[in-house]
């Protein structure tokens with residue numbers, strides 16, 4: 001039977017970072033288990049084009065469940081690299097106040113890991129001349145509130161965690177990658193993790209780290225008997241799900257936008273995520289920004305943008321629908337169940353409309369097609385609020401985990417991924433998640 005020092009369950013943004021860092025110690029055997037495929041080192045040329053292409057979200061392939069066109073809030077990737085392999089490559093850290101997560105956690109203590117993660121992901125800021133006309137117009141209209149995104153794109157390739165962390169480690173004899181291998185549950189004996197059951201095989205380990213995302217990790221713990229009504233341990237696993245919540249708008253593109261965009265594309269290529277306008281709502285907590293406006297470049301019959309509430313208070317849950325690991329999960333985001341989120345999102349959407357009215361943006365857009373000028377902001381928000389693909393908090397530090405990401409009551413069982421994040425940062429979540437893995441790899 002296979003036995004390792006560390007078993008990492010889930011090879012996504014965080015799992016790849018853990019595998020890369022932990023295997024740097026050649027005396028430690030590490031096994032990374034991923035349900036989706038691994039296409040090998042980038043230089044082997046086997047990665048599918050949509051996963052490599054950072055211009056658009058790769059939402060047509062490698063999904064756990066088929067994304068519903070009307071509501072893609074639950075979309076999640078099943079491939080080495082996880083959601084970092086099909087995301088928008090925006091690398092932002094939250095505000096310092098976002099990282100007060102209890103004992104041992106503060107921006108000061110976490111900042112070195114955010115920096116190390118950003119460097120390893122080869123993050124760089126897009127030069128001004130690479131901004132598309134649509135993004136540049138929003139950046140100018142947003143003034144000091146505008147952020148030009150740092151991105152993890154290398155030579156036109158989405159630089160997901162697999163390329164950043166696993167590729168440099170592939171030659172190491174102490175790293176095993178088990179791809180296309182579905183984890184059922186953690187094997188527990190007398191209050192200790194002893195391994196995992198995956199595709200009917202027993203894998204043994206001295207330390208088990210669950211890193212299967214804010215959806216997948218609670219599912220593994222729940223199947224292992226650790227949960228609100230678990231027969232092994234009672235912990236609020238799967239509770240506390242939170243994601244940024246947003247709504248979109250779309251306009252007719254003008255001839256000028258189409259002409260300038262195709263000229264820009266010939267020169268630079270088009271990247272959908274380049275600029276955010278970040279602001280504070282009237283009820284924003286101190287020290288952070290709770291409104292994001294995001295112009296999206298999906299030019300066709302319409303040109304669009306979206307507005308988000310970045311410090312939502314609503315909470316949802318992840319539960320099992322059946323004991324089998326392939327069974328779809330019951331994911332309830334609970335969007336807008338706290339009325340204060342509706343108020344912030346209405347303000348955010350009004351800001352998006354204001355920016356669209358600005359002198360800088362007006363030349364590029366015609367009539368509002370979605371939701372349409374006759375629809376009020378609140379009506380639109382209540383009817384169409386969706387997630388931002390940033391779920392966190394379902395195995396949170398402080399309620400399910402101790403401050404070192406150890407499952408309470410189990411000295412050698414850890415959860416290290418977005419599910420461990422107890423307080424959603426006011427920023428896209430990839431960098432925070434990878435930085436958490438960087439930090440935890442020093443404790444494991």
Ligand SMILES: Cc1cc2nc3c(=O)[nH]c(=O)nc-3n(C[C@H](O)[C@H](O)[C@H](O)COP(=O)(O)OP(=O)(O)OC[C@H]3O[C@@H](n4cnc5c(N)ncnc54)[C@H](O)[C@@H]3O)c2cc1C
Pocket residue numbers: 009010011012013014015033034035036057059075076077078079080081082083084086087088089090091092181182183184211212213214216217220273325388389390391417418419427428429430431433
């Ligand atoms: C469409 C989209 C766009 C995004 N854009 C951005 C962006 O531009 N910037 C940003 O900062 N963030 C973005 N994000 C969010 C970011 O990618 C996530 O925060 C990050 O990937 C979370 O990392 P993770 O390790 O927790 O989970 P994931 O990266 O999702 O990795 C989890 C891995 O575990 C595997 N797994 C799950 N269950 C099992 C099991 N039972 N057995 C074996 N393996 C399992 C999965 O297949 C997956 O590979 C986006 C997300 C999505 C979905």
